[in-house]
Amino acid sequence: MKKYSIFKYVVCTMALIAVLGACSDNSESILLGSDDRLYFSSAEDGRTFTVCASGAWQITTEVQWLSFSKSNGEGDGRTRERIIVSAAHNTGAARQASFQLSAAGKTLVVNCEQEEGHPFKLGTASLSSSLQVGQSATGVSVNIPYEYGYKGMKLGLHVSLGGEAAEGLTVEDETITLEAATGTFSIPIGGTPARSGKLTVTISTDQADVAPVSLNTTVNDRIILEQHFDLCVYGGDFVGGHPGTMPTWIKDGNGKNIPPEPLGNLQSRTANQDGSNDLFATMAHSYLISKGLEDWEGSKVYERPGYIKLGTASAVGKIVTPAFGALGKDKSNVEVALRVAEWVDEEGGSLVISFEGSGTPSIATYTYKHVKAKAGSEWEDVRFTIRDASADTRIIFTTKGNKRFAIDDIVVSVK
Structure with a gap:
C-alpha cells in the first residue's frame, strides 16, 4: 500500500509539471486561463493572468473599470501568454464584474472583485515656517497631508494666493507622483512678501471630485x-x-539618555506612545540642542514627530519659551500664534497661558474644541496678543481640566 501511494504521488507530480510546462502536447483545441477569480485592492491595481489557447483568442468585458495589457492574440496550444488585468482606482463601494476569455469555440468566465475605496482627500494645510515682510520666502513651503491615494498616483496641483500680504509671493503649478496611500506633500513658495498682513493660500488639484483646501496665515512684520x-x-x-519609531536609548556620562551611535534598529511605537522620555528631566542636554530646544524649559514634555506632547495620564506638563531677547530694550506689542490638540481620550480641558517677565496677555486660557478626527485629534489654531512685552518676557503653556495635549508652530511676532 505504501509503495502504491509513493507511485501515485510521483505520477501526479509529473503530470502537474507537464501541465505547467505547456498547455498541451496534442492537437486538441485548447483554452486555459490561470484563474477563474481575481481580487483587487481599491488602489489602481494590476494582476497577472495567463492565457493558453489554440488559435485566435479574445478577452471582452462590459465594464470600463477593468482593462488589459493585451485583449487578443494567437495561441499555439502550448505556450502560456502572460497579460496584466488592471482595475481602476475605486473611490466608492466594493464592486464585482467579470471578463470573458474566448477561443476555439469555447468561453471561460473570470470573476473580479475590488474592495471598497474612498475619494482622494486633502487635509489641513500648513506652512513649513513663517513668512516675514522683506525676507525671501525661499525654503518656505506649503505642507498638505492627504489620504486615500495610491503609490504612483499623479496629481496636478495649483495654488492661488490672496489677501493683502500676497504681493511679491509666487507659487508655480506642478505635477507630483505620490509615494504612498497616505502622506504629506510640499509645494515651495517663491518671491519676497512686500507687505505684512493676512495671506490666504488655496490649494486645488486636477481631480474633479477633490475639494480645494485653504490656509489662512499671516505675513509678519518682524518675527x-x-x-x-x-x-x-x-x-x-x-x-x-x-505609528512611529524610537531609538533604544543609552546613558551618557551624566546618566542622561542619548541615542546610540550608530543608531541601530529603531523600536516601533504606536500612535499613542511617546518618542522620548521626559525631554527636560531625563534626556541629555546635547539631545535638547539637537532638537532646537536649548533655551527652552519644561516638565513632562515628550517628543512626537514634528511636535511635542505635554503631560501624562497622571501628571500635567508645561513648556516655557525662551525670553524675547530680540525685542531689545523697548517694550512692544506682540502677536502669538500656535497650534494645540487635546489628547484623544480627554475632553473639557483648557490651554493655560501665563508669563514670566513683562507683558499683559489678551487671553489667559483657551478652551479646546476637541474635534475628534477619524484616526486621532484635530489641530486647533490659537492666537493672542501680549501688550508691553519686553526682552525678559517668557510664555508658559500648560493645561487645566485635562492632563495631556500637543503643541506646535509657535510664532511670536511684533504687531
Missing part, C-alpha cells in the same frame, strides 16, 4: 521667536493617528 519642532522625529503621531 522674534519661532519654533515648529521640525527636529523632533520620534514617537507615534496621536493627532494624525499614525
Whole structure:
C-alpha cells in the first residue's frame, strides 16, 4: 500500500509539471486561463493572468473599470501568454464584474472583485515656517497631508494666493507622483512678501471630485521667536493617528539618555506612545540642542514627530519659551500664534497661558474644541496678543481640566 501511494504521488507530480510546462502536447483545441477569480485592492491595481489557447483568442468585458495589457492574440496550444488585468482606482463601494476569455469555440468566465475605496482627500494645510515682510520666502513651503491615494498616483496641483500680504509671493503649478496611500506633500513658495498682513493660500488639484483646501496665515512684520519642532522625529503621531519609531536609548556620562551611535534598529511605537522620555528631566542636554530646544524649559514634555506632547495620564506638563531677547530694550506689542490638540481620550480641558517677565496677555486660557478626527485629534489654531512685552518676557503653556495635549508652530511676532 505504501509503495502504491509513493507511485501515485510521483505520477501526479509529473503530470502537474507537464501541465505547467505547456498547455498541451496534442492537437486538441485548447483554452486555459490561470484563474477563474481575481481580487483587487481599491488602489489602481494590476494582476497577472495567463492565457493558453489554440488559435485566435479574445478577452471582452462590459465594464470600463477593468482593462488589459493585451485583449487578443494567437495561441499555439502550448505556450502560456502572460497579460496584466488592471482595475481602476475605486473611490466608492466594493464592486464585482467579470471578463470573458474566448477561443476555439469555447468561453471561460473570470470573476473580479475590488474592495471598497474612498475619494482622494486633502487635509489641513500648513506652512513649513513663517513668512516675514522683506525676507525671501525661499525654503518656505506649503505642507498638505492627504489620504486615500495610491503609490504612483499623479496629481496636478495649483495654488492661488490672496489677501493683502500676497504681493511679491509666487507659487508655480506642478505635477507630483505620490509615494504612498497616505502622506504629506510640499509645494515651495517663491518671491519676497512686500507687505505684512493676512495671506490666504488655496490649494486645488486636477481631480474633479477633490475639494480645494485653504490656509489662512499671516505675513509678519518682524518675527522674534519661532519654533515648529521640525527636529523632533520620534514617537507615534496621536493627532494624525499614525505609528512611529524610537531609538533604544543609552546613558551618557551624566546618566542622561542619548541615542546610540550608530543608531541601530529603531523600536516601533504606536500612535499613542511617546518618542522620548521626559525631554527636560531625563534626556541629555546635547539631545535638547539637537532638537532646537536649548533655551527652552519644561516638565513632562515628550517628543512626537514634528511636535511635542505635554503631560501624562497622571501628571500635567508645561513648556516655557525662551525670553524675547530680540525685542531689545523697548517694550512692544506682540502677536502669538500656535497650534494645540487635546489628547484623544480627554475632553473639557483648557490651554493655560501665563508669563514670566513683562507683558499683559489678551487671553489667559483657551478652551479646546476637541474635534475628534477619524484616526486621532484635530489641530486647533490659537492666537493672542501680549501688550508691553519686553526682552525678559517668557510664555508658559500648560493645561487645566485635562492632563495631556500637543503643541506646535509657535510664532511670536511684533504687531
